Amino acid sequence: MQSAQLQTWVQAPSTPQSLVLRARIVLRAAAGESNQQIALGLAVPQITVSKWRRRFSARGLDGLHDAPRAGRPRKHGPETWQRVQQRVCQQPEFQSRWSVRTLAREVGLPSSTVHLILRASHLHPHRLRTFTFSPDPDFAAKLLDVVGLYLHPPENALVLCVDEKTGIQALDRTQPLLPLRAKKPRSWTNEYVRHGTHTLLAALEIATGQVLGEVKRRTAVNFLRFLNQVVSNYPQRELHVILDNLNIHKGSAAQRWLGRHPQVHFHHTPTHASWVNLAECFFSILTRRGLQQSVHRSRRELKEYLLEFIAHYNQTSSPFVWTKGPEQLRHIIEATQDYQIAHPRKPRHRRRRKGNTVKN
Numbered sequence: 001m002q003s004a005q006l007q008t009w010v011q012a013p014s015t016p017q018s019l020v021l022r023a024r025i026v027l028r029a030a031a032g033e034s035n036q037q038i039a040l041g042l043a044v045p046q047i048t049v050s051k052w053r054r055r056f057s058a059r060g061l062d063g064l065h066d067a068p069r070a071g072r073p074r075k076h077g078p079e080t081w082q083r084v085q086q087r088v089c090q091q092p093e094f095q096s097r098w099s100v101r102t103l104a105r106e107v108g109l110p111s112s113t114v115h116l117i118l119r120a121s122h123l124h125p126h127r128l129r130t131f132t133f134s135p136d137p138d139f140a141a142k143l144l145d146v147v148g149l150y151l152h153p154p155e156n157a158l159v160l161c162v163d164e165k166t167g168i169q170a171l172d173r174t175q176p177l178l179p180l181r182a183k184k185p186r187s188w189t190n191e192y193v194r195h196g197t198h199t200l201l202a203a204l205e206i207a208t209g210q211v212l213g214e215v216k217r218r219t220a221v222n223f224l225r226f227l228n229q230v231v232s233n234y235p236q237r238e239l240h241v242i243l244d245n246l247n248i249h250k251g252s253a254a255q256r257w258l259g260r261h262p263q264v265h266f267h268h269t270p271t272h273a274s275w276v277n278l279a280e281c282f283f284s285i286l287t288r289r290g291l292q293q294s295v296h297r298s299r300r301e302l303k304e305y306l307l308e309f310i311a312h313y314n315q316t317s318s319p320f321v322w323t324k325g326p327e328q329l330r331h332i333i334e335a336t337q338d339y340q341i342a343h344p345r346k347p348r349h350r351r352r353r354k355g356n357t358v359k360n
Contacts, residue, residue, distance in 0.1 A: 002061055003030065022052045022064040029053055076113065083107060084117045088125055098125040133339040136271040140333045146242055146267055146276050147329065150206065150322035157238035160230065161204040163279035164218050164246075165286070170195035170302040172295055186293065196299040200286075200306055201226045203241075204279045209317035211282055213310040215303045220248040224257050231261060239264045242278075245271050278320045285313070 006023040009015045015023075021042065028038045035053070039046045055063035084107055088098050095102065100118070103125070104111040118125070136142065149159045171192045178187040201223065203212040212233055216222040231239070243249045245268055258264060269276040290309045296302040 003027070005061060018066075019064060022056075025049055025052050026056050026064070076109075076117075080109070081117055081121070084109070084114060085121055085123065088118065088123055132272045133336050133343075134270045134272045135340065135345050136273070137340070137345075139270040139273070139336050139340075142268060142270040143273065143276060143329065143333065144326060146269055147322065147325070149240055149242065149267060150278070151325060153207065154238070154240060157240055158234055159206045159240045159242065161206060161242045161277050161279040162227075162230070163202060163244060163274075163277050163283070164223075165200045165202065165283045166197075166218055168198045168200060168291065168302065168306070170197070170296040170299050172297045177295070188293075188295075195297060195302075198299060198302055198306065200283075202279055202282060202310075203230050204282050204320075206278060206319055209319040210314050211310050211317065213307065215306055218248070220251060220253045223248045224253060227257065227261075227264075231264065237263070240267060241265065242267050242269065242276075244269050244274055244277060278322070281320050282313075 006027050009023045010020055010027070021044070024042060025038055025044075025048075028041065029049075033041070035046050035049045038044075038049045042049075052064065057063075084103070087107055088103055092098055092102065092106070098106075100111050100115045103118075104114040107114065153159045172195060173188050174191040174193060175189040178184075180186040198215050199218045201214045201216060201218075203226075204210075205212075212230060214226050214229065216226065227241075230241075241264060243266055248254065249266070250268065254266075258266065274280055286306075286309065290305075294305065296305060
């Protein structure tokens with residue numbers, strides 16, 4: 001458990017570098033390195049290595065944090081901190097959220113003091129995250145099935161994540177772009193011209209991070225043609241394909257296609273849980289690096305750009321590593337089950353089509 005926490009500190013970009021250094025010292029010591037080897041490898045004095053090894057042996061993970069230092073005593077006591085913490089977690093009147101200044105006026109403290117308390121308490125009233133509980137009754141089984149493929153892929157088989165990115169717009173600007181300069185960001189006009197949209201079908205190989213892509217309309221026929229291309233790209237291999245619950249992925253045509261390809265196995269993600277599909281990670285990279293600041297004057301130009309982006313991405317691609325096992329996902333599974341019990345899914349009633357009726 002301690003080793004996992006140390007690895008998390010080392011890999012997290014928000015961890016202070018002083019704590020990262022101490023975690024690396026402990027991890028190297030656990031690997032059997034001497035103080036001299038650790039000091040040479042991390043370019044620090046041996047006395048520093050021995051200090052943090054003693055602190056860790058005596059106090060565990062808590063010993064790697066800085067000890068309290070002498071200085072001016074706190075101006076505001078625990079009661080003031082608790083009052084600010086409780087008030088910021090309550091809904092304000094006549095506004096949707098607190099700001100530092102509105103909260104400061106409410107509690108009668110300087111805004112700098114309120115900002116310090118909120119920051120030290122890791123309370124962020126300006127931030128908002130979205131979530132959706134899955135209504136899928138087989139949420140736990142589907143989630144653990146997909147996660148099992150990520151953590152323990154079958155031997156002599158390939159695991160692929162297949163998904164579509166729809167509505168990719170070919171946007172052109174009505175005025176020339178201004179290039180990046182010192183103290184001036186790249187600029188473009190807010191007026192644009194649409195030249196149509198495209199859909200990208202992608203298959204991500206989790207072992208290598210390589211992506212096989214095709215730009216086509218999202219139809220059942222094109223989806224099955226893309227699967228034929230995937231199968232021909234991996235001949236004589238057993239394939240485990242992770243998909244979402246789109247109708248073209250589960251329809252009768254897809255089932256007949258599976259019957260003709262017994263070496264392919266479909267694994268569907270839970271409903272409203274696209275975050276389980278690692279293909280979404282590639283689509284995020286495509287959006288941020290390739291599409292957010294791009295200009296395309298036609299659908300053909302956009303299609304060529306997407307295929308060139310994938311070819312260039314594959315030259316330096318690396319696999320995405322899934323890190324959360326069943327233990328880390330237990331809270332999500334239990335919360336989803338509690339929500340489904342409290343909010344049972346209502347059966348959908350199909351609307352009757354109005355036909356021609358004959359009245360006597």
